[in-house]
Amino acid sequence: xxxxxxxxxxxxxxxxxxxxxxxxxxxxxxxxxxxxxxxxxxxxxxxxxxxxxxxxxxxxxxxxxxxxxxxxxxxxxxxx
Numbered sequence: 001x002x003x004x005x006x007x008x009x010x011x012x013x014x015x016x017x018x019x020x021x022x023x024x025x026x027x028x029x030x031x032x033x034x035x036x037x038x039x040x041x042x043x044x045x046x047x048x049x050x051x052x053x054x055x056x057x058x059x060x061x062x063x064x065x066x067x068x069x070x071x072x073x074x075x076x077x078x079x080x
Contacts, residue, residue, distance in 0.1 A: 001022065002053045005024060006066070007031060
């Protein structure tokens with residue numbers, strides 16, 4: 001399975017991160033350990049939502065959409 005996930009910062013709940021992975025548990029631990037420079041400053045993170053896809057292509061396309069302007073609006077209305 002392939003996952004698109006949304007993280008929400010515990011110290012700053014208005015800060016979110018969208019990502020893609022095939023191992024959600026390991027990737028979530030990686031973000032909270034501080035090893036990812038783009039998410040280290042806002043940790044700890046909460047897993048706000050995730051969507052699983054059977055194919056890599058559909059997961060990456062959904063991640064790309066969530067990072068767009070209309071995708072951010074969709075995520076705020078329906079996922080967060």
